[in-house]
Amino acid sequence: MTEPHLSHVFFQGNPDAIASALGTENLLEMFRQMNLIRQFELRTEIGYQQGKIGGFLHLYIGQEAIQTAAVKAIGLENWWSTTYRCHALALLLGETPHSLFAELYGRSTGNAGGRGGSMHLYSRRMLGGFAIVGGGIPVATGAALSCKYLEKKNEISICFFGDGAVGQGVFHESLNIASLWSLPCLYVVENNKWSMGTPLCRTMTNHDLFLEDAAKTYDMRYLRLDGMDILQCYAGFKEAYRHIINEQRPMLIECHTDRFRGHSISDPALYRMKEELKACMERDPLLIMKAYLVSHNILSEEQCSAVEKSCREEIVAAASAADADPWPDIRELEEGVYGPTLEIS
Numbered sequence: 218m219t220e221p222h223l224s225h226v227f228f229q230g231n232p233d234a235i236a237s238a239l240g241t242e243n244l245l246e247m248f249r250q251m252n253l254i255r256q257f258e259l260r261t262e263i264g265y266q267q268g269k270i271g272g273f274l275h276l277y278i279g280q281e282a283i284q285t286a287a288v289k290a291i292g293l294e295n296w297w298s299t300t301y302r303c304h305a306l307a308l309l310l311g312e313t314p315h316s317l318f319a320e321l322y323g324r325s326t327g328n329a330g331g332r333g334g335s336m337h338l339y340s341r342r343m344l345g346g347f348a349i350v351g352g353g354i355p356v357a358t359g360a361a362l363s364c365k366y367l368e369k370k371n372e373i374s375i376c377f378f379g380d381g382a383v384g385q386g387v388f389h390e391s392l393n394i395a396s397l398w399s400l401p402c403l404y405v406v407e408n409n410k411w412s413m414g415t416p417l418c419r420t421m422t423n424h425d426l427f428l429e430d431a432a433k434t435y436d437m438r439y440l441r442l443d444g445m446d447i448l449q450c451y452a453g454f455k456e457a458y459r460h461i462i463n464e465q466r467p468m469l470i471e472c473h474t475d476r477f478r479g480h481s482i483s484d485p486a487l488y489r490m491k492e493e494l495k496a497c498m499e500r501d502p503l504l505i506m507k508a509y510l511v512s513h514n515i516l517s518e519e520q521c522s523a524v525e526k527s528c529r530e531e532i533v534a535a536a537s538a539a540d541a542d543p544w545p546d547i548r549e550l551e552e553g554v555y556g557p558t559l560e561i562s
């Protein structure tokens with residue numbers, strides 16, 4: 218099937234001005250974070266093939282620039298939520314690779330005590346990992362309402378979801394109420410053009426302009442970002458944060474991106490043309506950032522490779538440590554679960 222076409226009129230800042238506002242330390246941190254996420258995801262594929270991970274596994278490979286830029290631009294001390302493709306956000310919000318691997322491996326030391334697995338990661342400021350498509354949108358809207366109600370004027374709620382969620386009533390109801398009540402909520406559509414094996418043109422009417430029109434309908438500002446370019450994403454999220462805080466209004470961002478793997482690990486993505494996927498992968502966000510850093514003498518090729526190597530080593534060590542962790546105790550099976558108590562001996 219051919220890739221759905223989308224226009225490429227993006228919000229555009231001057232890359233050198235964006236990089237200089239960020240400063241070398243932040244640029245290096247973001248490059249490392251993207252590499253850490255990539256290595257984490259690559260390692261989970263191995264863990265799955267080894268039978269160490271049960272249940273679903275959805276990878277963020279190809280989309281790393283978006284959440285890395287958003288967390289850097291907006292800051293941890295806000296309310297964050299995302300979909301089942303949630304490993305990256307948990308890492309960015311400070312969860313350790315060890316606790317996330319332990320969760321994926323079902324160990325008691327895991328991020329959710331080994332009970333949630335890949336789709337249900339949390340953090341102090343991360344409301345989920347939502348497995349229900351669109352499930353995070355009203356929750357994030359509620360978090361924005363709490364910011365307003367408690368008069369936390371520097372806090373906002375940020376909600377990531379896929380293009381497959383925007384045909385749902387909950388998307389429209391949430392944007393409508395957020396606009397009516399002037400809630401500080403940032404809705405971020407990570408438009409990777411596919412909902413499982415269904416292309417965008419079969420899920421979204423007038424898909425090129427649908428989200429821009431939705432923002433107009435709900436009277437909120439809209440930005441379209443190149444989700445493969447971390448500098449442009451950073452500038453877009455910074456602008457969104459400024460707007461939401463200053464105006465106390467919700468906002469909608471659409472990031473055009475690509476997932477380089479199937480929908481989940483069990484999807485070989487045979488519905489995509491090899492040549493088109495290859496063309497997408499030429500715009501790998503890690504390669505785009507690396508090219509910028511090298512061409513501006515911020516890092517050499519060798520230093521970039523050293524970052525990748527050190528991230529790989531950190532991830533391999535975390536995965537091995539998690540693999541040696543204890544399983545949850547059977548006597549705790551019912552903790553945190555609603556329902557009648559079972560007798561377990």
Ligand SMILES: Cc1ncc(C[n+]2csc(CCOP(=O)(O)OP(=O)(O)O)c2C)c(N)n1
Binds near residue numbers: 348379380413480
């Ligand atoms: C309400 C609901 N309907 C259907 C599903 C099954 N489902 C899981 S992921 C998915 C596709 C979602 O695609 P998209 O929102 O574009 O996000 P992406 O996976 O591309 O990041 C579907 C239909 C679900 N989890 N929840």
